[in-house]
Structures are given as C-alpha cells and as structure tokens.
Amino acid sequence: MANHYNGSSDFFAKMPEIKFTKLFINGQFVDSVSGKTFETIDPRNGEVTARVAEGDKEDVDLAVKAARHAFDHGPWPRLSGSERGKIMMKFANLIEEHAEELAALDTVDAGKLFAGGKAVDIPHVIDIIRYYAGAADKVHGEVLKMSGKFQAHTLREPIGVVGLIIPWNFPCTLLSLKTGPALAAGCTMVVKPAEQTPLSALYYAHLAKLAGIPDGVLNVITGYGETAGAAISSHMDIDKLRFTGSTEVGRKVMQAAAASNLKPVSLELGGKSPLLIFDDADVNTASSLALSGVLYNKGEICVASSRVYVQEGIYDEFVKQLVEKAKSWVVGDPFDPKVCQGPQVDKKQFEKILYYIEQGKREGATLLTGGKAFSNKGFYIEPTIFVDVKEDMLIAQDEIFGPVFGLMKFKTIDEAIERANNTRYGLAAGVVTKDLNVANTVSRSIRAGTIWINCYFGFDVGCPFGGYKMSGFGRDYGFEALYEYFHIKSVVTPIYNSPWL
Numbered sequence: 311m312a313n314h315y316n317g318s319s320d321f322f323a324k325m326p327e328i329k330f331t332k333l334f335i336n337g338q339f340v341d342s343v344s345g346k347t348f349e350t351i352d353p354r355n356g357e358v359t360a361r362v363a364e365g366d367k368e369d370v371d372l373a374v375k376a377a378r379h380a381f382d383h384g385p386w387p388r389l390s391g392s393e394r395g396k397i398m399m400k401f402a403n404l405i406e407e408h409a410e411e412l413a414a415l416d417t418v419d420a421g422k423l424f425a426g427g428k429a430v431d432i433p434h435v436i437d438i439i440r441y442y443a444g445a446a447d448k449v450h451g452e453v454l455k456m457s458g459k460f461q462a463h464t465l466r467e468p469i470g471v472v473g474l475i476i477p478w479n480f481p482c483t484l485l486s487l488k489t490g491p492a493l494a495a496g497c498t499m500v501v502k503p504a505e506q507t508p509l510s511a512l513y514y515a516h517l518a519k520l521a522g523i524p525d526g527v528l529n530v531i532t533g534y535g536e537t538a539g540a541a542i543s544s545h546m547d548i549d550k551l552r553f554t555g556s557t558e559v560g561r562k563v564m565q566a567a568a569a570s571n572l573k574p575v576s577l578e579l580g581g582k583s584p585l586l587i588f589d590d591a592d593v594n595t596a597s598s599l600a601l602s603g604v605l606y607n608k609g610e611i612c613v614a615s616s617r618v619y620v621q622e623g624i625y626d627e628f629v630k631q632l633v634e635k636a637k638s639w640v641v642g643d644p645f646d647p648k649v650c651q652g653p654q655v656d657k658k659q660f661e662k663i664l665y666y667i668e669q670g671k672r673e674g675a676t677l678l679t680g681g682k683a684f685s686n687k688g689f690y691i692e693p694t695i696f697v698d699v700k701e702d703m704l705i706a707q708d709e710i711f712g713p714v715f716g717l718m719k720f721k722t723i724d725e726a727i728e729r730a731n732n733t734r735y736g737l738a739a740g741v742v743t744k745d746l747n748v749a750n751t752v753s754r755s756i757r758a759g760t761i762w763i764n765c766y767f768g769f770d771v772g773c774p775f776g777g778y779k780m781s782g783f784g785r786d787y788g789f790e791a792l793y794e795y796f797h798i799k800s801v802v803t804p805i806y807n808s809p810w811l
Contacts, residue, residue, distance in 0.1 A: 331360050331363060333369055350506070381468075381498040389496070391446035395494070399443045402443065404521055427482075434486075438487060442490035460802050471549050472499045472548065485511055498529075499528055502533065515528055550576075582734075586752060608713055609714060618716065619719075736780070737776075737782075
C-alpha cells in the first residue's frame, strides 16, 4: 500500500483567506438574482470552505447582456492587438504577484498539491497569458488571387460573445487556456467554473479588473452545470462555446448549442490513453513514466496513461518496479511538501473511483497493490495497480479519473497498436522505445491527438492539444486555439482595366 502521511498542523496554516464568493458581472461582484448560495467543500476533510453565490439562468442572462454590450459597443474588440496585449501582460504580472494565493485556493477547492500549484500550474498560467498577449497583434488575413476579374482579401474578426465552461481538475490552467486566446482575439466572455472549484476563477476575475480589462469583457458565473452551464450552452446571444469535461456532458453541451442558435462548439473531452512500453526500453525509466502518467494530479487528468501495455520480455521486471514505486508514493495533505498525492476532488469522484476498483475485482483483474481509501476524513485513495486486465473490462474501457492502473502484456508491435486503438477515445498516447522506426510507426498508427515518445505530459503553450474520436474536437494551445475565436470574412472587389489578373 502507499506511504500514508497526513502532514502536520503547520501546513494547515496555509489555509487562504476567501476574499471573493459572489458572481462577477460587468466588472462588479454581485449576489445571484435568487440570493441562493452553495457550499464549496475542502476535499482534505470534507468540511465547508465557503458559501458561494449560486448563479442560474437569470444571472447568465445578465452576464451575457454585459458581455454583448462590451463587444458591440465597448473598447476591447476595437483596441489594436498590441494594446490588448499590453493589458494582458499586466494581467499576467498580477497573476504572478498573487501566485501563492491562487495555488492555495486550488488546493482547498480541488485537493491539488500546493507546491505543484506554485511551481507548475500558476507559472504555466502566466506563460499562457503572456503567449496570447504576444500573439494578439500577430493575427493576419490573406490576399487572394482569384480566377476571374476580382481581387480578394480575408479578415479574421473576433467571433463575439463566448461561453467558457471549465472543469475542476486544473481550474487555473484551463481557465487561462480558454480566456487567454479569447481575450487576445478581442472577444468578450461568460465563464462558468466547475461548482467544485469556483474560488480561483473569482480571484482571477478580480485580477483581470485590476489589470484594466474593461467591464463586461470577462464575467464569471458560479453555479451548477445543470442550471448555469445549461443556460450558457443554450443561450441565443452567445456566439461560441468552449467546453472541457466529460464526453457525456460534452454531448449535452453540443445538443444545446445545436438546438438554440447553432453556435459553434469546441470540445476537449475524456480519454483512456495507452502507454506502450517495448522490450528495448529502460525499465526504470519506463516504470517512472508510467507511475507519473497515472498518479500525477491523483489521476484526475484527461490524458492519464491508465492503460499500460508492456511487451512480454520486460513485463515481469516492469511490474515489480512499478509496484515498488507505487508503494513508496506519499499520499496525504496537499499543503505538505513531502506529499505526492492529495485527495480526490469530492465525495462523488471518490466513490466513483472506489466503484471502479471493486468492478475490476469482480471482473477478474488481479489487484497487486492499493485499492482502498484511507484516513477517516477526506477523500484519499491509495495508488491502485491491476494486472490480468482484459480489453472488455470496464477498468480498461471507461475513464476512471483516479489513481488506477491497468497493466496488460503484448507480444508484437501490430498487436500493441490494435489494442491501443481499441477505445472510443483518442486524446493522447505514449510510446517508450529506443527504436526510431518503432516510435515512428506507432506514433503514426495510433488514433490520438497527441503522441509522446519517451516522455509524458509534454505540454507547451505553442503545441496544439486536442482529441480524436469521442475525445472531442478543436484545439487548445498555440495559434490553432487563437484562430477558433475568429470568423474569417472574405472581401471581394472587381478589377477594371488591369493589365493582368
């Protein structure tokens, strides 16, 4: 079983002050129209952290009205790209100044490691905002030579008011991935963070106002997906939706968009990513990659490499090393710098993971280590490793979103590719080998949006990320994400008496 370490009282002193709990509409923090609030829960202990305004359809209407006015009549879309970029740079600097507070809010809301938030998540947020600040004045159309007596050029024009629905596993990172390119494009927006993790989004809105982003450009509605999220998805005056979350909810978002005003939708959805480890791999390196590929962020990451395929020549030694490393993995209070894994985000997710573990046992997989909750409070689960996993088992097909490995043995490269593609998802995959030909063959054969060779979680602000199949469509990161916030307009004029066409 994993190394349990619950931390000392010193780390609880880092509990952040909760400064913002109201909706953010048109540059102001306001109560919901109904006056309702909901609890946000600290997953370390199951206790209430704060009560937050519960937005609903009426609040979404007010936020959309503010965003529409800011787009149709406000300065933001009419500023030059360089002017927007300067304001966004100031925004990034303010995030940097308040990095510790933002990281702490995600720790008490989501159970994320505080040290990881300060060292990885928030610096990445800053990089994202600065990248798109720099990109804001680098958006260009094209001049087209037409076949007839015409000339044409294209314009990229901001798409308008966008609805951004953010998940709970990387609250700050995914908020910046949606808002960064939208701001750079000159759009205005209504953001709905997950109900489990609303606090950092509200702090982010406060910093946006301090940076000089005009009122109405960025609005934040906290509340539930079934109400506030549904109202955003079906709103007739929202011009585009971007959603990151489960495939099940993504389908509902897309249906609502189609049934309302046929707004375009970008979806980054679930995954069941394979990690293929070949006989020539260094076993120590491969087992370390596999360990972090599942246990990073306590398995609550859409690209978790939860299907681990190991070639038969190194399988036994790989399993031995992976189990040893999993048993030394430290689970406990996420404010403690000694801890590698904090609690799952909430009770619902905690119980879902435990259900899948029991299902794996019932279907005949062999549990080598872990498989249990620990601590009499909070939502902590041990790193869990199954072997003897078959392709038709639920633990091999469904996205568990928790610290659960499924190990499988293969013989040939063709078998590995076929089994890796035996999934309804296509978000990412990993390949561990010293053979360049194997790496090239596998990377071109697996139907997934990102392939990592001899690494995992190799994200970069400039490298587009998104899925195949039921993992969604559209891209985060890079100019590919920025261009999703534009319409392309073609402007055509006739040519008279030109010596050439």
